[in-house]
Amino acid sequence: MHTPLCDQLGIEFPIFAFTHCRDVVVAVSKAGGFGVLGAVGFTPEQLEIELNWIDENIGDHPYGVDIVIPNKYEGMDATDLSPEVLKKTLNDLVPQEHIDFAKKILSDHGVPVEHSDDDALQLLGWTEATATPQVEVALQHPKVTMIANALGTPPADMIKHIHDAGRVVAALCGSARQARKHADAGVDIIIAQGGEAGGHCGDVGSIVLWPEVVKEVAPIPVLAAGGIGSGQQIAAALALGTQGAWTGSQWLMVEEAENTPVQQAAYAKATSRDTVRSRSFTGKPARMLRNEWTEAWENPENPKPLGMPLQYMVSGMAVAATHKYPDESVDVAFNPVGQVVGQFTKVEKTSAVIERWVQEYLESTATLNALNEAAEA
C-alpha cells in the first residue's frame, strides 16, 4: 500500500491515525504510519507539553497536529478576538435554559454536576482565535510535518504561514464543493470524510464521496476517511483512487489510548447501527454513540442545541463527567465514533493493529488478483 504520499512524508504505510492521545501518536508513527494529535482540547501551554513528550519518544518519525477552525461559528464577527474577551462574549450568548437543561440531564442520571457558572464554560480550540496559538506551538516542533484542519478551509494567511515553515497543510471535507475550496486555497492534502465517520461529518457515504473528491481535486492527493477499520477497507479506499486512509475510531480501541475501560466497553458492545449524527455536543453534526444525552437534545420539546462553539460550553460538563465519573455517566457520555465501531470487539496494541491492517490489505489485493486470473483462465 505504498503510495507517492508515503515518499513525500517519509512514512512506510499511508495510514493516518487521528487521536487525542500522545501515546497513540507515538505508537502509530513508530509502527510505520502517521500519528496526528487532535489539539482542540489543549491550551497552547498543554499542547507544548504534549508535543515535547511526543518529540522525546517518537524517534525520527514525523507526525501531525489537527486543529479545528470551522468556516462558520458563533462569535466569529467579534472585533476583539483575544481568547479571554471572546470567551466572555460567547459566555453571554449561552442561555441559562441550556445550562439548566444540561445539568438536569446529568442529575437525572445520577451524575454529580460540578459545573460552576463563573468559569467552567469551556471554549476549547474551536475558533480561529483559539486555534492560531496552537498552530504557533506546533510549528516550533520540526517533527510536526503536517497541520490538518478538521472543519473548513484554513484561513489564507494561516496556510501561507504553515507553508513558509516548510510544513504541509491538510483539511477535511464532506463534499466535492468543499474539496474544491480547499484546493483553490492551496491545501496540500485533502481528506474526504464520508458520513460513516466518527466526529464531524457530512451525509455523503464514503463509497460515493471518495472518488468524487479524487476527481474534483486531481492531482492533489486525497486521503479516505469514514468507515476504515481494516486492511480490506484500505484496499477499497486505494481502489477508489485515494492515496491513503485517515482513521480515528480504531484508535479509541488500542491499549495506548487514554479512553476509560467503561468507554471502551461501550464501543466493544456497539453495533454499526448504534451511532447517530448529533449536534448535541459540539453544535455541528458529529457522529457518536446514541445515548440518553443525544436523545434528550433530539426531543423537539427540549432546548435545541446551540451553534458551535456555544453548545460545547454547555456539553463540556458532560464530557468532564465522562472522565471523572465514567460509571455514573455511561448513559450520557460523549462517545464520538464512526459506524465502523461495529467491527471492534477488543482492545489491541497499536502496533498489532497496523500489522493486521497491512496483512488484511495484502490478502484483499491477492483476492482481487485471483479473480482476474480466474477471468483470464
Next chain:
Amino acid sequence: MHTPLCDQLGIEFPIFAFTHCRDVVVAVSKAGGFGVLGAVGFTPEQLEIELNWIDENIGDHPYGVDIVIPNKYEGMDATDLSPEVLKKTLNDLVPQEHIDFAKKILSDHGVPVEHSDDDALQLLGWTEATATPQVEVALQHPKVTMIANALGTPPADMIKHIHDAGRVVAALCGSARQARKHADAGVDIIIAQGGEAGGHCGDVGSIVLWPEVVKEVAPIPVLAAGGIGSGQQIAAALALGTQGAWTGSQWLMVEEAENTPVQQAAYAKATSRDTVRSRSFTGKPARMLRNEWTEAWENPENPKPLGMPLQYMVSGMAVAATHKYPDESVDVAFNPVGQVVGQFTKVEKTSAVIERWVQEYLESTATLNALNEAAEA
C-alpha cells in the same frame, strides 16, 4: 471480476442491474451482466407480458425478478388477503386528510390532479398477498433463475416454493442482523445495501456494511449495493469480500430506460448531496432526489407519511403525474436514486456502461498492483 457466483449463475460479470424497464434487463444480460426486473408496479397480467417480451429478446441469457414483501406493513394481519378485499381494507385506512394534502401539493405546483377517490388508490405489489401471484408468474419463465425480495426475509413457504422450482432466492438487507435472518431462512444470495442506495435503504454506509454482512453470513455469497456506478466502486466492493455488485441508479441513465428526458435531466444535474431518505412516497425510508414533495411531507406542520403500503396509495397520484405531465411535475416527482447520482452527467448505452465498468475495474486493480510492486521495490 469473475467470481464463483458468475459460474453459478452462468454470467460473465457479477453486475446485477435492478430496473423497472424490460429493455434494460435484456441489454444488461446480453452484455454479460444479470438484469433484474422490478415487479412491484405490475399486475400479474402485466408482468406476464413483460417477461414474455424479455424471453423473446434475451437469447439464452438468464435474468431475475425482484418483488417486495416487507416484514411489516399495514393490513398484514387482515384475515382475507385476496387482493381486492385487501385493497378495500387498506383504502379505508387512508385518511381523507392525506389525500387532500397530496392533491394540494400537486395543484399548488400546477400539476393536473386526476385522482379519483373511487378507484385510483393504488396498492401495487407491496404485500405478500400481491407479490405471491407475481412469483407464480415469474416461475413459469425458465430463464428467470433468481427471485429477489427487496424488503425483508421472504416467507418460508415462498422460499421453499422457489427452491422447488430450481431457482435461487436473493434478499436485500441493510444490517448484519437482517442478513442473519435471511441466512437462517435459507436465502441463497444476500444483497447488502448501504445507506447511499437509491430506494429503500438503512443508514449504515456501504464501506462498513458490506464487510460486516460478508462476515456474518459466510460462506453465503454477498452482493454489494449502495453507491456503485463505476468499475472502481466494483473493485472496492470485491476488495471487501463481496462477490458482485447490485446496482440500480445507473440504469435510470441509459438509452434503453423508459425514464422521461425531464427525469434524466434532473438526475444529470443532481449532486451527491441532492438526495434524501424520505418516507414520503412509500411509507418506509427510501432515498430519492429531494424536492418540494419530499420537503412538504418532512414539514412537522403537515400530515405525517403513512405506513407501507398506505402512503403509496396517496403518493401514487404524484407518480402517475410524473409520467403523464413530466414538465409540470418536475418539482414534485418521484425520483428514486442513490447518492451515486452525482457521478452521472449523461445518458449512455447499456452495453457502453458495462464495458466502461469492466475497463475501470481493470485499471483500478492494476493501480493496486502497481502500489504493491512499488512497496516491494
